[in-house]
Amino acid sequence: GQNIDQPTEMTATEGAIVQINCTYQTSGFNGLFWYQQHAGEAPTFLSYNVLDGLEEKGRFSSFLSRSKGYSYLLLKELQMKDSASYLCAVRARGSTLGRLYFGRGTQLTVWP
Amino acid sequence: NAGVMQNPRHLVRRRGQEARLRCSPMKGHSHVYWYRQLPEEGLKFMVYLQKENIIDESGMPKERFSAEFPKEGPSILRIQQVVRGDSAAYFCASSDNSGQGKNEQFFGPGTRLTVL
Numbered sequence: 001g002q003n004i005d006q007p008t009e010m011t012a013t014e015g016a017i018v019q020i021n022c023t024y025q026t027s028g029f030n031g032l033f034w035y036q037q038h039a040g041e042a043p044t045f046l047s048y049n050v051l052d053g054l055e056e057k058g059r060f061s062s063f064l065s066r067s068k069g070y071s072y073l074l075l076k077e078l079q080m081k082d083s084a085s086y087l088c089a090v091r092a093r094g095s096t097l098g099r100l101y102f103g104r105g106t107q108l109t110v111w112p
Numbered sequence: 113n114a115g116v117m118q119n120p121r122h123l124v125r126r127r128g129q130e131a132r133l134r135c136s137p138m139k140g141h142s143h144v145y146w147y148r149q150l151p152e153e154g155l156k157f158m159v160y161l162q163k164e165n166i167i168d169e170s171g172m173p174k175e176r177f178s179a180e181f182p183k184e185g186p187s188i189l190r191i192q193q194v195v196r197g198d199s200a201a202y203f204c205a206s207s208d209n210s211g212q213g214k215n216e217q218f219f220g221p222g223t224r225l226t227v228l
Contacts, residue, residue: 004154030213031213031214033216033217035219041221042116042203042219042220042221042222043155043203043219044219045216045217045218048214048216050213050214087154087155089155097143097160097207097209097215098160098167098168099145099157099160099168099170099171100145100155100157100217101157102147102154102155102156103154104152104153104154105154
């Protein structure tokens, strides 16, 4: 089966840097996605990695190592509004379309 | 540019009734996905559809659940004879096929189904 693991909860202070890890075991790989989800709202797309390495987008960066089945999401200069659940998702099939397998999400709380 | 739209946002049904959830994808998107989210759990895939076709329904229970995406109109997720265990948030997502591989899925606001 498919398995996506990420920590359940993390806390950090405003202005700090936090790294949220995700490990995966899937049959096939065709991209890893990070989404942000505020309570009671829709997940919103943050980042996409399909090749090894770091993708940077403003305060958010995402890293992928396919050989290790590992990714992380790095959030810099944390703000209170970054308090949310962060979802790691893998597209396992050979197609560039198709279902995503989600982890349970990491609930990040940012303290002032 | 409207995003993915879902209605109703909240739906209350009694056990044994039917629930119909609607999803209109983003403009230009022809791929629709339905996911279910239970409290404290991750999003679980249910079904993937293109216009008039079910591509992957491996995550959808074989009984009581059905989905369609007609040529005209929204995609519909239908749950017959609802039970309390069907209470959850149901999210619809859509994507295009831009040919560049990312094809990220954009999510709607969800329908929160409560079965009494």
